[in-house]
Amino acid sequence: MHCSIEAPADREGLVLTASRDQTTRALNGFLTEIERRAYRMAQIALRHEEDALDAVQDAMIQLSRRYADRPQQEWRPLFYRILQNRIRDTQRRRTVRGRLMAWLPWNADDAGEAPDPLAQAPDPTPGPGARAEGDEIMLALQVALQKLPARQRECFMLRNLEGMDVAETAAAMGCSDGSVKTHYSRAVQSLREQLGEFWT
Amino acid sequence: MNQENEDPTPFEQRTRTLLRDSAMQLDGATRSRLARARTASLAQRETRRSWFDFRYLAPAGAMAAALLVTVLFVGRHDAPGVNDSAGGALDDLELLADADAYELTQETDLEFIEWAATMGEKGQAGT
Incomplete structure (x- = not known):
């Protein structure tokens, strides 16, 4: 006669695994629902498809790794906060890059002018x-x-x-x-x- | 929706419809890349999670406890030898830390030594 009673530790492990799988499924559903709008938001702000995709992917990774265990109603504001920070970082890097380029000798003609962040945007x-x-x-x-x-x-x-x-x-x-x-x-x-x- | 959470005006409704449509009409390549990004982010969560699996913590805890017991057991056997040298070292340390004690060891009170020697000789002669 087979007895299917599991040890408490195994049972606890199974419950934990089931809970985590449930969270992963919920997270997948959340990201699927949100990803296109998030991409459009990033693309309009950054005017660059690759940068927008990078920003969205980074936000997804940060949310999955750090905040997946938070209540689900917090995911959306958290995700967009991460995304907006990422967008701002990209814009700052562009501005710095633009300033550096202005100091380079082959850009001496433009050195007197302040760099225009809009002009630095790769794809208008x-x-x-x-x-x-x-x-x-x-x-x-x-x-x-x-x-x-x-x-x-x-x-x-x-x-x-x-x-x-x-x-x-x-x-x-x-x-x-x-x-x-x-x-x-x-x-x-x-x-x-x-x-x-x-x-x- | 122009203030608190009111109903959107026709202008706001129109912009929302346009923006949402543009999001839904993304090309296949972009949709595919977004799906890959999502899958990658979920995979990273799985990878990170495995390091914190409780099932791995139980053996690690048992090993740590065994190591602690071993250290305590071995340490108790070695204790007398260690304490001897450690005691001497502690005395030295106290001596160095206590300025008065250090001065006493440096001064040679000749009068006292002579007096003590005299008293000793008298005592011996008396007996």
Whole structure:
């Protein structure tokens, strides 16, 4: 007669493994649901497909390795906070690289001019999402978003594209609810002014 | 949605629709790379996790306990020899640390030595 009673340690191990597998499945579902919007957000901010993919992948890795055991409702603000930090790091590196390039001897003609971060952006043309759509309005929206100050754009994308509420956006941006409302209101106003001709 | 969490205005709805559509219409190559990035990130979680598996901690804990017992057991047998030399070293240390004691060892009180010798001789003569 076979007895299928497991030792307590084995049973505990099985429970732990099952719990971890459940977390991994939940994380996979979360990342699948979020990854395209996150990529668009990064791509519009960085204007570069490779950099955007790198930023999204880094955010995924950080979330998986460090914060997967946190409650699932915290994943979204955590993920976007990591992503925005990564985007800012990439932009800073570009600015530093631009300054260094300005000091190099073969750039002596331009040395007197302050480096323009926008000019350092590798690919100012709209990404494949916009190209595939072929929509003039989408292109105009993308250009208008790129002209916004970083925090306003970040706030607008989190609230509008990602559909976060004020509190969640504040958690993701690391600021107060009041700041979120201010950033969002200014972003909407600026976009309205820029896109007026396309929206009438 | 322009203030708290109100309903979005038509402008906001339109921008949201445009942005979400553009996200959903990403090309196949980008979607594939995003899926690979996701898989890689989950794989890294699995790799990291294996190092902290409790099943590996139990044997490690047992080995640490055995090592501790061994050190304590061996240490007790060696204790007398170690304490002898250690005691001498401690005395030296105390002497060096105590300035008064150090001065006493350096001074030669000749009068006292002479007196003590005299008293000793008298004592011997008396007996």
